[in-house]
Amino acid sequence: MVKGLSQERIVLVIAIGLFVMFSVALPGFLSPGNLLSLVQNVSILGILGVGMAIAIIGRGIDLSILSTMPVSVAWLLNLINGGMPIWLAVLCALGFVMLVGIINGILIAYVEIPAIFATLAMGIVVYGFGKAFMAPIDAVYIGRGDSWFYSIGSGRFLGVPAPVIVFALVALAAYLFLRYMKAGRFIYGMGDNPLAARVTGVPVRPMIVVQYVLISIIALIAGIVMATALAAINTRLALSTMVYDVILVVVLGGIGLSGGKGGIRNVVVGTLLIGILLNGMTIMNLTYTVQSILKSVILLMAIVVDTLLNPRDEQTAQHGDI
Incomplete structure (x- = not known):
């Protein structure tokens, strides 16, 4: 690669170029309403991207993140609508997502099921359990109030939309944790070489459980931002292809699928590009099918580039990895 260039910088340049091009070519792209929608969507995608980045850096993946988010928040809203104090409802939802993370971690670390299969199955279980016992109705709405809770997704601080602030805080916390x-250094060590990490005394199995608990908590935060921004959450989001957008954000930003590489800055850059691209395609009235095809091609290209830049070694190919 040319000196001074990296996948992260190339993606940032492309994101800036797309923003300028859409600003000139698409009527309404720079309108306040559209920019607000772009900021909200980018923030939610970015928060989920931070969680996925923690999984991939540790040589894992979490496909249950998009079931955990809407189901836990739908239950939370149902509890609030039923009269439960907000703080107690949040604690209940927090306990639920932590349980999901613990189960994911145990299946991967102790039962030694590959992460992609364990989290895929767990996502189906979470969605089915949620529909049966926690949120039978697809869309759960919530009214507005004076509590701090309602301003998480819709408020502003010094003119900055609250979702952006939440994304920034989550990204900063994850950056400080990993660095x-x-x-955090254990997660990098596990991702770079799990066998060496175990030999040097890293508690790999407990750390995998911690890793997936953190991811589930981040999913809850993203869901709360979405629900309080839209005054509702739809559990059918678990059946959407948004999880591929999250993976695309992470891989496109430059975090290697082989583990142990990249950081939160890569997530921010990838989020900007995909958020701008999705918004532009929506304004152009491209059908859902066409958008899915374009995203799939971009994801495939990003994986090919990642394979060339981060070739998988013998340990990466062993049972239990991605």
């Missing part, structure tokens, strides 16, 4: 905390 400066021992547990």
Whole structure:
């Protein structure tokens, strides 16, 4: 690769170019309403991308993230609508997502089911259990109120939309965790070489459980932002292709699927590009099918580039990895 260039910088340049092109070519792209919609969607996608990045850096993946998010928040809204205090409802939802993360971690770390299969199955279980016992109705609505809770997705602070602030806080917390905390460095070590990490004393199995609990908590945060921005959440989101958008954000930003590489800055850059692209395609009235095809091609190209830049080694190909 040319000196001074990286996948992250190339993607950032493309994102800026797309923004300028759409601003000139698409009527309404720069309208306040559209930019607000872009900011909200980018923020939610980015928060989920942070969670997926933690999984992939640790040489895993979490396909249950898009079931955990709407089901937990739909239950939370049902509890609030039923008269439960907001703080208690949030604690209940937090306990539920932590349980999902613990089960994911145990299946992957102790039962040794490959992450892609364990989280795929767990996502189906979460959605089915949620529809049966927690949120039977697809769309759950919530009214507005004076509590802090309602401003998480719709408020502003110093003119900055609250979803952007939440995304920034989640990204900052994840950055500090991965870079400066021992547990974060353990995740990088596990992703880079799990066998070496185990030999050097890293508690790999417990750390995998911690890793997936963190991802589930981040999914809950993203869901709360979405629900309070739209005053509703739809559990059928679990059946959408949004999880591929999340993976695309992470891989396109430059986080290697082989694990142990990349960081939160890559997620931010990937989120900007995909958010702008999705918004532009929506304004152009491209059908859902065409959008899915374009996203699939971009994801495939990103995986090919990742394979060339981060070739998978013998350990990566062993049972239990992605």
